[in-house]
Amino acid sequence: MMTPGSLEAQLFRRLDECESAWARALEAVADDLDRPSAAPGWSMWDVANHVAGGAHRYRLLVVGESGVEETRTQDHVGGDPVGSFWQHERALREVATSEVLGRMVPHRAGPRRVDQLLVMRGNDMALHAWDIASAAGHPWPVGEDLAGWLLENAGPVIDELREAGFFAEPLQPTGDSSRDRLLARAGRRGPTA
Numbered sequence: 001m002m003t004p005g006s007l008e009a010q011l012f013r014r015l016d017e018c019e020s021a022w023a024r025a026l027e028a029v030a031d032d033l034d035r036p037s038a039a040p041g042w043s044m045w046d047v048a049n050h051v052a053g054g055a056h057r058y059r060l061l062v063v064g065e066s067g068v069e070e071t072r073t074q075d076h077v078g079g080d081p082v083g084s085f086w087q088h089e090r091a092l093r094e095v096a097t098s099e100v101l102g103r104m105v106p107h108r109a110g111p112r113r114v115d116q117l118l119v120m121r122g123n124d125m126a127l128h129a130w131d132i133a134s135a136a137g138h139p140w141p142v143g144e145d146l147a148g149w150l151l152e153n154a155g156p157v158i159d160e161l162r163e164a165g166f167f168a169e170p171l172q173p174t175g176d177s178s179r180d181r182l183l184a185r186a187g188r189r190g191p192t193a
Contacts, residue, residue: 008098011118014149018122019089021141022051023082025129029136030081038188039131045077047128048085052076055088058121061105062095062114069108092121109164116157123154127186140179148178151185158186 026048033045042050053076060068078084101115112120126147130140142150161167168187173180183189 008101008115011101011115012098014146014153015093015118015122017146018125018142018150021146022125022129023085024141025133025138026051026085027082028138029132032136033077033081036135037131038135039128042131044132044135045081047131048081049075049077051125051128052081052085052088054121054124055085055092058117059088059092059095061107061117062092062100062103064105109161109166119150119153120157123150123157123186126150127183127188130183130188142179142182144178147182151178151182155182155185162187 029044030048033043033048035044036042037044037047039047053071053074056076057068057071060066060071076084076088096114096118101113101118103114104111105114105117107117107120126142129142133140158167162169171184171187171189173184174189
């Protein structure tokens with residue numbers, strides 16, 4: 001049974017926070033997705049499509065369906081980037097329940113438990129929120145507390161995925177905050193305001 005203080009409840013609460021941060025960042029740029037993001041070589045649209053598509057891919061992994069790699073070239077944004085994100089995210093959350101958190105899934109960087117996949121999902125949304133918010137000159141909607149949780153729980157995964165080519169080399173943090181240290185660990189630099 002999931003109690004408010006349980007690890008499962010904490011994971012789902014943090015995932016809620018990451019979803020909200022991503023949605024706020026996306027809503028602020030949704031009408032201007034053609035411009036570059038802070039992710040090298042990616043437009044705002046590319047980032048939005050990657051995040052919405054990520055929810056779709058993770059849902060496929062959780063339910064054991066095939067065709068995950070084929071989704072990487074599909075348009076997951078359509079004409080409504082925010083609505084499409086929530087559609088895909090809700091579909092993932094419907095299947096990623098506390099009953100399946102310990103199940104192993106075949107992620108392309110190696111097998112993962114579903115709970116680890118959800119930590120990766122939250123980290124992806126938080127970091128990509130920075131990619132679009134910072135490029136648009138908007139504040140990063142990830143607070144210090146959430147950044148600290150991600151640093152603790154997703155930091156080792158960032159290091160592991162860097163070896164597989166998914167992250168840039170870490171940078172020297174610009175400050176001592178968890179926000180600065182998370183961005184630096186993920187190879188991102190810039191003001192976190």
